Amino acid sequence: MEIAKRAKQISPSLTLEITARAKKMKADGIHVISFAAGEPDFNTPEYIIEAGRKALDMGLTKYTPASGTLQLKTAICEKLKNDNALDYTPANIVVSNGAKHSLFNTFMAILNPGDEVIIPSPYWLSYPELVKMAGGVPVFVETTADEKFKITAEKLEKAVTPKTKAFLINNPNNPTGAVYTHRELNALAAVVEKYNIYVVSDEIYEKLNYEHRHHSIAAYSDTLKDLTIVINGMSKTYSMTGWRVGYAAANEQIASAIGSMQSHSTSNVNSIAQYASYVALSDRLHGDSFLEDMRATFDARRALMMLRLSRIGVPYIEPKGAFYIMVSIKQFIGKYFEGQPIRSAYDFATVLLERAQVAIIPCEGFGAPDYVRLSYAASEKDIERGLDAFGGFLQQLHD
Ligand code: PMP
Numbered sequence: 001m002e003i004a005k006r007a008k009q010i011s012p013s014l015t016l017e018i019t020a021r022a023k024k025m026k027a028d029g030i031h032v033i034s035f036a037a038g039e040p041d042f043n044t045p046e047y048i049i050e051a052g053r054k055a056l057d058m059g060l061t062k063y064t065p066a067s068g069t070l071q072l073k074t075a076i077c078e079k080l081k082n083d084n085a086l087d088y089t090p091a092n093i094v095v096s097n098g099a100k101h102s103l104f105n106t107f108m109a110i111l112n113p114g115d116e117v118i119i120p121s122p123y124w125l126s127y128p129e130l131v132k133m134a135g136g137v138p139v140f141v142e143t144t145a146d147e148k149f150k151i152t153a154e155k156l157e158k159a160v161t162p163k164t165k166a167f168l169i170n171n172p173n174n175p176t177g178a179v180y181t182h183r184e185l186n187a188l189a190a191v192v193e194k195y196n197i198y199v200v201s202d203e204i205y206e207k208l209n210y211e212h213r214h215h216s217i218a219a220y221s222d223t224l225k226d227l228t229i230v231i232n233g234m235s236k237t238y239s240m241t242g243w244r245v246g247y248a249a250a251n252e253q254i255a256s257a258i259g260s261m262q263s264h265s266t267s268n269v270n271s272i273a274q275y276a277s278y279v280a281l282s283d284r285l286h287g288d289s290f291l292e293d294m295r296a297t298f299d300a301r302r303a304l305m306m307l308r309l310s311r312i313g314v315p316y317i318e319p320k321g322a323f324y325i326m327v328s329i330k331q332f333i334g335k336y337f338e339g340q341p342i343r344s345a346y347d348f349a350t351v352l353l354e355r356a357q358v359a360i361i362p363c364e365g366f367g368a369p370d371y372v373r374l375s376y377a378a379s380e381k382d383i384e385r386g387l388d389a390f391g392g393f394l395q396q397l398h399d
Pocket residue numbers: 038097098099100101124170174202204233234235241245246
């Protein structure tokens with residue numbers, strides 16, 4: 001007996017695999033410095049934790065409407081209005097188990113078999129797998145370091161075919177740290193309008209934006225808003241990765257389709273997490289102060305990591321958002337570490353973890369095989385020590 005073709009074509013998440021490997025080494029007593037983390041290294045702010053406790057005391061332990069409580073959806077609408085100039089009603093919102101789940105539901109709702117989704121490369125490694133699970137075909141458009149890894153309107157237009165159903169934009173971007181300006185989004189929006197395709201706009205790193213103001217492509221026109229599914233969530237913004245709360249904002253037809261599918265699959269997101277998320281979003285005083293501290297901390301670490309990488313002399317892409325830096329290891333592919341061959345970014349990351357106890361993510365799965373990704377969701381002390389070890393490792397590579 002064979003398993004389904006759909007399941008066979010999906011690879012496991014490498015980011016989660018390497019993070020788990022580093023965590024296991026730590027549990028085994030090995031001192032690993034991890035730059036693998038895809039999550040902020042802060043605890044969830046106390047006012048949100050307190051709300052979680054309160055939810056239990058209030059007895060919020062039962063099913064909620066499958067697509068989320070009215071209270072949370074209303075808070076999400078207010079957030080989208082205040083931060084992104086987007087007017088939605090609760091009927092446009094579906095709360096799911098993390099933004100990853102929102103993306104899964106979105107592709108299930110909009111794709112027919114064979115429909116193409118344009119994905120600028122480098123990309124977060126789950127996008128192609130999510131598209132494939134929904135029967136779609138990922139179409140990658142390469143972007144270059146010269147373009148600051150941002151897709152241009154010309155390149156987007158060239159990639160559109162009669163089968164194009166959607167364009168995916170991740171702004172700020174994981175893994176490149178690229179952030180789109182108002183002008184760049186405007187140009188992309190014009191192409192979207194011309195060809196009448198959906199936009200899946202993953203804005204999960206919205207608040208980790210160091211040089212520009214964040215703009216949502218959905219805010220460009222009523223047409224864009226109607227065509228765009230905005231994906232966001234609590235994970236990165238409020239350091240709530242384990243709570244599993246994400247959301248999609250879309251036109252009513254799409255939101256209702258997602259809600260129906262969710263009502264037969266996972267039902268509602270954990271009721272306690274929903275209440276805590278409502279408090280997270282609506283207590284702006286606590287929320288804004290946490291966000292400003294987190295952003296400033298990441299900004300300082302970003303500067304430190306760039307400084308240390310410059311000193312090592314290894315080429316990297318200057319990130320403007322999120323908490324990752326892509327480092328080019330092209331010049332090291334084909335070299336050896338104490339006789340062990342480095343044939344790929346994956347080998348590089350594996351040998352670095354085993355021999356220098358530094359965890360990083362190889363970028364093959366992100367469509368950037370000459371790069372590795374370093375997360376600066378790590379303390380300044382770890383950044384200093386980890387980059388000492390990284391620099392030492394590079395020096396020992398030989399022909
Ligand atoms: N989008 C991007 C670009 C991400 O990096 C992540 C992190 N895993 C997600 C979505 C999903 O986050 P979550 O499911 O925790 O909300």
